[in-house]
Amino acid sequence: MTPRLQPLPLQELRLLGEGRHWPIDQPIAGLASLTPVRGQMRAIHHGTVLELEGSAETIITLCCDRCLQTYNHALTAKARELLEIAVAGPEEEEVVFAAEDPVECLDPGSSFDPERWLFEQLSLQLPLVNRCGADCPGPPRPTGDASGEGEGDPRWAALRSLR
Numbered sequence: 179m180t181p182r183l184q185p186l187p188l189q190e191l192r193l194l195g196e197g198r199h200w201p202i203d204q205p206i207a208g209l210a211s212l213t214p215v216r217g218q219m220r221a222i223h224h225g226t227v228l229e230l231e232g233s234a235e236t237i238i239t240l241c242c243d244r245c246l247q248t249y250n251h252a253l254t255a256k257a258r259e260l261l262e263i264a265v266a267g268p269e270e271e272e273v274v275f276a277a278e279d280p281v282e283c284l285d286p287g288s289s290f291d292p293e294r295w296l297f298e299q300l301s302l303q304l305p306l307v308n309r310c311g312a313d314c315p316g317p318p319r320p321t322g323d324a325s326g327e328g329e330g331d332p333r334w335a336a337l338r339s340l341r
């Protein structure tokens with residue numbers, strides 16, 4: 179069984195010359211997928227830069243914007259990213275650095291969380307517009323009732339019967 183992803187201290191990763199490779203086969207926190215996320219990823223510490231590379235796939239359930247029906251969507255992500263690692267220094271200096279530099283830097287004393295990184299990469303691949311496919315039946319047809327409001331809601335049916 180593939181072990182679950184765990185955050186890895188950057189200082190530990192730095193000692194691994196070849197970096198760290200993770201096989202992935204698990205649900206990812208925050209991502210409501212039907213199937214486990216499968217793939218692989220790698221992280222290499224280059225001193226001042228963290229190199230990340232990975233690919234993953236899963237199936238999620240989306241709601242079609244047009245017909246409002248749910249459908250399954252294959253979600254895949256393939257990404258490579260370089261993250262800057264802040265140079266370690268006296269604490270005071272670090273604060274000044276953080277205030278002046280808007281670029282997000284990793285704290286060299288922190289941990290890298292592969293699960294969160296995967297979540298971000300997969301989230302970036304979510305479609306902006308949800309369409310169930312070529313066979314989309316289109317918007318739900320309005321029913322006979324002119325008001326259209328609360329169709330199927332027993333409270334409205336009760337109100338109508340009072341008219």
Ligand SMILES: [Zn+2]
Pocket residue numbers: 242243244245246247309310311314315316
């Ligand atoms: Zn649809």
